[in-house]
Amino acid sequence: MPAAEMTMPQTEPQTDMTPLVLDVDGTLLRTDMLHENFWAAMGHDSRAALATLARDWQAPNRLKADLHRIAAPNVALLPLRPEVVALADAARRAGRPVYLASGSDQGLVEAVARRLDLPGDHFGSDDSRNLTGATKAQVLVERFGDGGFDYAGNSEADLPAWGAARRVIAIAPGSGLRRRLDALEKPVQIIGARPGFGALWRELRPHQWVKNLLLFLPLLVAHEFGAATVAATLLAVAAFCAGASAIYILNDLLDLEADRLHPEKRARPIASGALSIRDAMVASGVLVLLALALAWAAGPPVAGLTLLYMALSLTYSLWLKKRRWLDLASLATMFLMRVLTGAAAAQIAVPGLVLGFVFAVFFTLACVKRMTALARAVNGGHLPGRGYTRADLRGLERVAAAGIAASAALFLAYAFSGHSAALYDSQVVLAVAVLPLAAWLTRVVRLSEQGRENYDPVRFVTHDRTGLLIAALGAGLVLLAV
Structure with a gap:
C-alpha cells in the first residue's frame, strides 16, 4: 500500500x-x-x-x-x-x-x-x-x-x-x-567617505586675501621698495590673511541661518555641512594664534593693529553688521586699518588725504555690497541678519554717489598736494587719473543697482573685464605721472 x-x-x-x-x-x-x-x-x-x-x-x-x-x-x-x-x-x-x-x-x-x-x-x-x-x-x-x-x-x-x-x-x-x-x-x-581638506580651504576664502594688498599702498604712495620694508610688509600681509580667515569662519558661524536662507551663501562649507562646526572652530583658533605670531614678527605695532582689526571684525560680526549705516562705516574702517598696518610695518607716514581717499572708496564699495543684496533679495526685500530693507535702496544710492564725489575730491586734492609734488613729475597727469577712478566706481554702483553684480564684490571686481580695463587705464596714468 x-x-x-x-x-x-x-x-x-x-x-x-x-x-x-x-x-x-x-x-x-x-x-x-x-x-x-x-x-x-x-x-x-x-x-x-x-x-x-x-x-x-x-x-x-x-x-x-x-x-x-x-x-x-x-x-x-x-x-x-x-x-x-x-x-x-x-x-x-x-x-x-x-x-x-x-x-x-x-x-x-x-x-x-x-x-x-x-x-x-x-x-x-x-x-x-x-x-x-x-x-x-x-x-x-x-x-x-x-x-x-x-x-x-x-x-x-x-x-x-x-x-x-x-x-x-x-x-x-x-x-x-x-x-x-x-x-x-x-x-x-x-x-559616505571622510571629508578632505577642500572644504576648509574654501572656508578660508583665499580669494579674499587680495584685499590685503592694501597693506602695500603705503609703499606705493611713498615709492619705498627696500628689501627690509617689503619683507616686513609681507609678514604683515600674511598675518592679515590668517586673521581675516579666522574672522570669516566666526562670521559664518554666527550667520548660519542667514547664510542658509541666502541663494548663494547656502553653499558655503559650514552652512552646507561640508565642514563641521567643531573643525571650523579649531581652525579659527589656530589662525588667530598664527596671525598674532606673524604680526609680532613684523613688529609690536603691527601686532597691536592686527589684534585691533580682528577685534573690530568680531564686533562687526556680533553686533555692528546688524546696525544700518553703522555697518558701512565699520567695513570702510577695516579696509583703512589694512593701510595703517602696512604703514606701521614699513614705518612710513601716510598723508591724511590718502587715508581719507581710501575710506571714501571703500565706504562706497560697502554701499555697493548692500545695494547688490537688496536688488537681488527674494524675501520681500529684507536682508536676513542685516538692518536693511528695500526701502533703504534709494538712500544707499545717494550715499554711494556722495562717496564717489568724496573719493574724486580727495584724489584731486592729493594730486596737487606738496607730498605728490615731491614724488611725481606731472601732477596734472596724476590728476587726470581721477577720471577712470570715478568711471570705475560709477560703473560698479550702477551694476549693483541693477542687481548684476556678484554677492561677493571681490570676486566680481577680479572677474569684471571692463572694470579691470578701466582700472588698468588709471594705473597707467599714475605710472606716467611718476
Missing part, C-alpha cells in the same frame, strides 16, 4: 520589523545640534550664551537645555545627509519603525523628527540625563532589547550603541574606528 503523501504547510517569509535607530548629530544631519545651538545663542545674545557655557560646561545636559532656552537653531534649515534620509525612507517603506536617538536636547530631536514626519517617541537629552555613550545604549536596550535594533552612528561615542545593536551602520568612519567596528563581529554597513 503506498505511503500517504504528506504536504508541508506553506509559510510566508517573515517581514523584518527590527527598528532602525538613527543618531542625529553627524549622522542624519551633516552638523551637530549642540554646536548649532551654541552659535544660534551667540548670534541672539552672546553674553547669555557665554555665561551659560561658563556655568554649565561640566553639565552637558543642562548646557544643552539652557542654550535651547536662549535661542534654537532653525531645524528646517539644518543640512541633512541624503544617504541616511534614503536609508530611513527605505526602512519606512518596508514597514520598519524609525527612531531618532541623540545627545542633543529633546526638543530639538523632536523638531527633527517632525521635519521628517517620523511618528512615535524619540530619544534626546533633558535636564536629568545626557543621552550619549553608554547612557544612550542602556536606554535603547531597555526599549528594544539587546540586539533588537539596527543603529546608525558616526563616532566613537556610538560604540556602546553599536555594541548593543543587531547591525552596525557607520557614517564615514576613520581607520581606527573601522577596526573597532570590525572587532564587534557584526554586519557593518559603511555610508
